[in-house]
Amino acid sequence: xxxxxxxLVSRLAYSAEIIWQLSRSELVTRYFQRSLSYFWLALxxxxxxxTFFFLTLVLSGARAGAHPDYAEIFMGVVFxxxxxxxxxxxxxxxxxxxxxxxxxRFPPLLLFLSRMLTEAIAFTFSLALVLxxxxxxxxxxxxxxxAAPVGxxxxxxxxxxxxxxxxxxxxxxxxSITIVNFGLGLLMYVSxxxxxxxxxxxxxxxxxxxxxxxxxxxxxxxxxVDAAPIDNWGALWAWTAVAAVLLAGALWAVGKSKRKMYxxx
Amino acid sequence: MTFHETDGLxxxxxxxxxxxxxxxxxxxxxxxxxxxxxxxxxxxxxxTPAYPAFRWYVLSGILAKGELPRGVARxxxxxxxxxxxxxxxxxxxxxxxxxxxxDDTPRFKVTGEGxxxxxxxxxxxxxxxxxxxxxxxxxxPRASGLVVDGLVKKHIGDxxxxxxxxECEDARERxxxxxxxxxxxxxxxxxxxxxxxxxxxxRLVAHRDQFRLYVDGLTALHxxxxxxxxxxxxRFGLLPGTERIDTNFLVSSLRxxxxxxxxxxxxxxxxxAGFELHLNNLAIAWWQLGRPSRAAALFASALxxxxxxxxxxxxxxxxxxxxxDLEVDEPPLGRGLAVVGLKLxxxxxxxxxxxxxxxxxxxxxxxxxxxxYFARAPHRVAHPVEVAKRLLSPxxxxxxxxxxxxxxxxxxxxxxxxxxxxxxxxAGKSTLLxxxxxILDHEGTIVVNGNPRLLVMGLGIxxxxxxxxxxxxxxxxxxxxxxxxxxQMDAILxxxxxxxxxxxxxxxxxxxxxxxxxxxxATSVEPDILxxxxxxxxxxxxxxxxxxxxxxxxLERSRAMIVVTxxxxxxxxxxxxxxxxxxxxxxYYGEANRAVDLYLEAGAQEAGAQGRGxxxxxxxx
Numbered sequence: 001x002x003x004x005x006x007x008l009v010s011r012l013a014y015s016a017e018i019i020w021q022l023s024r025s026e027l028v029t030r031y032f033q034r035s036l037s038y039f040w041l042a043l044x045x046x047x048x049x050x051t052f053f054f055l056t057l058v059l060s061g062a063r064a065g066a067h068p069d070y071a072e073i074f075m076g077v078v079f080x081x082x083x084x085x086x087x088x089x090x091x092x093x094x095x096x097x098x099x100x101x102x103x104x105r106f107p108p109l110l111l112f113l114s115r116m117l118t119e120a121i122a123f124t125f126s127l128a129l130v131l132x133x134x135x136x137x138x139x140x141x142x143x144x145x146x147a148a149p150v151g152x153x154x155x156x157x158x159x160x161x162x163x164x165x166x167x168x169x170x171x172x173x174x175x176s177i178t179i180v181n182f183g184l185g186l187l188m189y190v191s192x193x194x195x196x197x198x199x200x201x202x203x204x205x206x207x208x209x210x211x212x213x214x215x216x217x218x219x220x221x222x223x224x225v226d227a228a229p230i231d232n233w234g235a236l237w238a239w240t241a242v243a244a245v246l247l248a249g250a251l252w253a254v255g256k257s258k259r260k261m262y263x264x265x
Numbered sequence: 266m267t268f269h270e271t272d273g274l275x276x277x278x279x280x281x282x283x284x285x286x287x288x289x290x291x292x293x294x295x296x297x298x299x300x301x302x303x304x305x306x307x308x309x310x311x312x313t314p315a316y317p318a319f320r321w322y323v324l325s326g327i328l329a330k331g332e333l334p335r336g337v338a339r340x341x342x343x344x345x346x347x348x349x350x351x352x353x354x355x356x357x358x359x360x361x362x363x364x365x366x367x368d369d370t371p372r373f374k375v376t377g378e379g380x381x382x383x384x385x386x387x388x389x390x391x392x393x394x395x396x397x398x399x400x401x402x403x404x405x406p407r408a409s410g411l412v413v414d415g416l417v418k419k420h421i422g423d424x425x426x427x428x429x430x431x432e433c434e435d436a437r438e439r440x441x442x443x444x445x446x447x448x449x450x451x452x453x454x455x456x457x458x459x460x461x462x463x464x465x466x467x468r469l470v471a472h473r474d475q476f477r478l479y480v481d482g483l484t485a486l487h488x489x490x491x492x493x494x495x496x497x498x499x500r501f502g503l504l505p506g507t508e509r510i511d512t513n514f515l516v517s518s519l520r521x522x523x524x525x526x527x528x529x530x531x532x533x534x535x536x537x538a539g540f541e542l543h544l545n546n547l548a549i550a551w552w553q554l555g556r557p558s559r560a561a562a563l564f565a566s567a568l569x570x571x572x573x574x575x576x577x578x579x580x581x582x583x584x585x586x587x588x589x590d591l592e593v594d595e596p597p598l599g600r601g602l603a604v605v606g607l608k609l610x611x612x613x614x615x616x617x618x619x620x621x622x623x624x625x626x627x628x629x630x631x632x633x634x635x636x637x638y639f640a641r642a643p644h645r646v647a648h649p650v651e652v653a654k655r656l657l658s659p660x661x662x663x664x665x666x667x668x669x670x671x672x673x674x675x676x677x678x679x680x681x682x683x684x685x686x687x688x689x690x691x692a693g694k695s696t697l698l699x700x701x702x703x704i705l706d707h708e709g710t711i712v713v714n715g716n717p718r719l720l721v722m723g724l725g726i727x728x729x730x731x732x733x734x735x736x737x738x739x740x741x742x743x744x745x746x747x748x749x750x751x752x753q754m755d756a757i758l759x760x761x762x763x764x765x766x767x768x769x770x771x772x773x774x775x776x777x778x779x780x781x782x783x784x785x786x787a788t789s790v791e792p793d794i795l796x797x798x799x800x801x802x803x804x805x806x807x808x809x810x811x812x813x814x815x816x817x818x819x820l821e822r823s824r825a826m827i828v829v830t831x832x833x834x835x836x837x838x839x840x841x842x843x844x845x846x847x848x849x850x851x852x853y854y855g856e857a858n859r860a861v862d863l864y865l866e867a868g869a870q871e872a873g874a875q876g877r878g879x880x881x882x883x884x885x886x
Contacts, residue, residue: 017741017746017747018741021747025730025734025738029729104702104718104721104724104742104743105704106742263639263706264643
């Protein structure tokens with residue numbers, strides 16, 4: 001038993017080393033050239049939140065009560081931004097590493113996963129800000145905050161699955177970059193991020209069921225904002241299953257196509 | 266063959282300092298410069314008494330310093346610790362297939378003159394002999410087996426005038442002592458000793474169907490297997506007929522024991538407790554020092570004496586990893602594999618034999634009719650119109666929109682060979698190399714027996730990162746582990762001459778510094794099968810000399826290599842065979858000089874036709 005497991009453990013440890021080192025290098029290169037360096041990890045989500053705050057509450061002149069408050073908007077935007085940046089990073093993860101994949105036999109999956117880790121690390125800074133903003137907005141920490149990682153976990157799984165498929169699409173079909181960017185933009189507006197589900201006319205609400213972010217936002221609102229337990233387990237299980245199937249399929253496809261990538265990189 | 270230092274330490278069971286001393290001690294020991302080695306080992310062994318393997322080095326160190334009484338006392342205490350008296354007392358009861366000793370208990374007969382001493386016990390005797398003289402000891406054990414333990418030190422001259430003879434019913438063995446060797450007469454195999462410098466411990470065993478001579482815990486010699494019968498007579502002293510020759514300075518202490526159990530297991534023949542681990546440790550150390558044949562012999566000896574599971578596992582791992590360097594028909598390895606068959610099953614032994622045969626004689630890389638094609642416009646492949654065209658007429662579409670970068674290439678590369686690939690730019694050399702490296706999909710068959718690594722310049726270099734970070738990334742891409750990279754970091758920086766600029770971002774380096782860093786990273790790994798794509802020519806003149814030296818070292822250490830190069834002198838000198846390619850096809854495959862000549866001729870013809878004279882001929886300079 002020990003004999004058979006050791007090579008696997010060793011390979012996993014080696015993979016973890018590579019993923020961490022690549023991710024670390026990515027963080028260094030991403031923030032090195034800026035004067036404020038790592039402060040941008042916190043500044044980026046703040047600026048984004050301000051933009052949405054300005055657009056939705058100031059310019060649209062929304063009435064209090066009908067719209068979510070700024071803390072909710074900030075939370076939604078940060079979580080969405082993680083999803084979007086993960087999808088984008090996944091899409092270019094192999095394309096941008098073409099020089100490496102064309103020169104050495106290197107597992108493309110590790111390149112992809114390192115980008116995912118980079119985005120996750122950047123997100124943890126944003127998450128800390130989200131919690132701080134919620135506290136400033138008068139939300140007190142409750143035991144339900146501990147359930148929020150359920151949503152985060154499912155979102156990460158979905159991001160991985162989507163990112164893995166997009167990483168291949170990015171290589172074999174460059175057009176997908178434009179299409180996906182359009183799709184992500186659309187998805188954001190049809191997701192209850194800057195508005196609550198209740199604002200959507202009843203006859204269109206069934207459409208939201210097919211949007212994973214509806215279920216995820218409900219988890220975040222319940223646990224972090226409304227201090228209530230998760231009440232949509234069915235939807236969460238369903239999206240978990242979908243993500244798992246998608247991820248397994250993506251991993252299989254990446255493995256099968258890695259030698260064909262050379263021609264398209 | 267090397268493996269990670271930590272692994273080696275783990276297997277050896279030593280701490281870093283002790284391991285380093287053992288490692289540095291072994292080579293001078295082999296070359297006979299042992300006094301410094303012994304001093305060092307003694308010092309380490311005193312600090313680390315937990316390592317049984319060092320006990321014999323301690324003894325040798327003491328004796329090398331001339332402290333004879335202390336050394337003899339230590340030797341006796343070691344024998345006592347090993348339980349030898351108890352073992353032979355027990356053996357006494359099993360003499361003659363379990364029957365008691367006959368009444369005529371063996372007696373010592375001492376003839377000749379000279380300083381000597383002896384002490385005879387019921388079932389064993391100790392004798393010692395000093396300096397010149399013709400003193401000879403004889404006894405008639407009449408036992409089913411015999412063990413002779415000894416310490417011997419001899420100065421100069423009188424080659425082979427002193428012997429230890431054992432006469433059995435059906436066989437006879439003679440061990441000759443001379444000033445540098447102990448020689449087993451039946452096979453003429455010798456164990457190297459430096460008698461003039463120190464006492465050397467040894468053990469001769471006569472048991473069942475073989476004589477075995479263990480010398481200094483480093484060597485084990487075996488007579489051919491044949492029926493021995495009961496031991497009749499033992500004689501130690503001058504070679505018969507040389508009584509008049511002065512033996513000069515022969516200092517010896519012999520401890521003779523007889524009456525080994527009739528049904529003793531092979532593991533009972535271990536000369537002393539922990540001997541097998543000692544041999545195992547030495548085997549691994551020699552393996553790390555790049556001497557697999559010596560390691561194989563030591564492993565085999567370790568297995569024969571007391572094959573603990575960990576020794577068996579080490580041996581199996583050794584065979585698997587060093588298979589290319591081993592010859593399955595070598596007697597020591599054969600004996601080791603026989604023990605594996607006995608202990609782990611014949612299936613496992615057969616598996617190891619197969620691995621050796623396959624790897625030793627294997628073709629490292631075999632390319633059969635290999636072809637690689639590319640799309641002329643990859644970005645259009647998924648266009649709906651193109652998809653429709655491809656569906657309507659696949660063959661026509663392929664001919665029109667794809668081209669062959671490599672077409673129908675066939676060659677073999679065996680272990681121990683270097684193959685050069687020459688040809689003009691665009692001939693398909695690098696593409697072929699990438700197909701072999703497993704990066705690129707291909708038609709035809711590529712069989713690779715081993716782990717090939719394509720070394721390329723500037724792998725994963727990032728402008729914003731420092732040299733240190735870029736080394737880490739580049740080496741990771743080349744398949745190294747983080748710990749190994751950190752261990753090599755300073756050496757890589759030093760080789761590139763960038764120690765002072767290790768933390769400066771790469772983008773601020775000069776072109777020369779960049780080239781040096783890229784070369785240093787690319788050549789920091791030493792894979793079994795090396796694939797090189799134009800790694801030569803980095804840096805200034807001084808660095809090029811260093812780079813060439815490192816390239817030569819890579820060449821020496823790799824088991825098989827394919828090099829794509831425009832350096833034709835390099836191809837002529839380093840490669841045995843070469844492939845000359847043009848437009849994706851092999852023009853010539855065979856002897857390297859011939860391939861280079863053809864390439865030059867073709868180049869000269871083409872240049873001549875274009876009015877460029879003998880420019881191609883200059884390329885070779």
